[in-house]
Amino acid sequence: MEAPSVKSRNVFLNRNFRLVFFGALVSELGAVLYSFAVSFYILEITGNNAFLQGLYLALCGAVMLIATPIGGVLGDRFNKARIMFICDYLKGGIIILATALMLTFRTNEAHTVILFAAGILGNAVSGIFNPASGALLPHIVEENRLQQANSYFSVKNSLLSILGVVLAGILYAALSVYTLFFAVGVCYVISGISEMFIRYKNDPPKDKLTVKTALRDMGEGFRYVKAQKALLALMGAILFINFFFSPVASNFIPFFVKTDVALAPSYLFDGFLTPELWYSAVCLLIGLSSLVSALVLSTREQEEKCGHKTAVRLCIIAALMVLMTIGYYVLVDRGVSLNAFLILLCAGAALLGTIITYINVPLNTTIMRMVDKDKLSKVTSIISITSQGLVPISSVLAGAILQSLGSTSLLAFSSVGLAAAALMLLFNKEAKKI
16 A cells, blocks of 8 residues: 555544644753853853853753763663653752742852752753654654654754743843743743653663673664665764854853954944844744744655765855854954944854755654664664763863954854864765665
8 A cells, every 4th residue: 555645644533632732842942041040140140250161051952961871771772751750750850949949049150050059950851751752753653754743843843942042141131140040940841741641652772781781782782783885974074063053042142142242332222132032033044944844845755865065054054164263254353343243143044044954854753764773772872971071171171262352263163173074075976875
């Protein structure tokens, strides 16, 4: 029998998908609010110390990387939905406890320590959560609807970029940080409740989980990925692409907002946009363009191969980064026009949202289709480790560059590295096979 068309039945008719989708929507709204608030609050209580902000990001990223292989083993052995709701309850509890401690100890130094501790614990839990979450869709969604499901998840991410970040900017200005953090903890708890009702057939391995079997499972995952040469080439390229690109979003933009924009005598729309809301505006444009792109992809048939197109699209992002670097140096560093750079930044954000969606959705769908379901959590964890492996180092390095050399140096460093990594992927023969 011929497989039904993508358009024949909407994936939202699947009860399990609805539960996963709306649970993720609530928890990731909390994550957006928390990430926004922490980025600016750490800069606020440390006197715009970019190095400490980078150190926070690095420690959180390193802990997540350490926990992710464990999450991959657990995700292929136990019920993925159960892992997800337990982790969401834990993350909610950590943030609510951190809020209570911050209310008890009111000094900036104490708040810094509490936020670092909460970030480390929360990211350890996320390292367990992510492989299970990333491998669940093929178990609850038919293969011919995976691109539609991934597209709707991209729509969700776009909505969070549009509404979540704007809401975060408004709430950060209007509410105390304690109220905001408590709301985030509640979001995670609500998500956990939704995930408790997910049902699917789970066939765990018969052998018991021990240290020996866990190490064996990890080794099995690495051997599986090693045999997939095309996937291995792609992962190697993405490792360096994330190393050079992640500091732009995580380090540069918050620092740019808290220094260049906040300290300027005037800036575009300063009558009603606070500096933090300018950050929200940039994220809003990324979200809007991503939303439109994801909706378009949700109506299209799945591509058989996407490796070459992925490389071309990454080269476009690299070219965009070079343009942004030149724009910042000329317009901001040389004092020509902060407002002109804000306009350029917004235009670049809109284009970036479109390109990233056209990279992520087909690529995630292809990986879900090509990897065996009983190994998907382990493979997902390895891909996560590989893609994020150098990000903690890049966060610390970016913070040091910002603190000592400034934004132009960081942008130039990121642009050159990103262009080199994208071009290497473009001319890699194995990557074209994906």
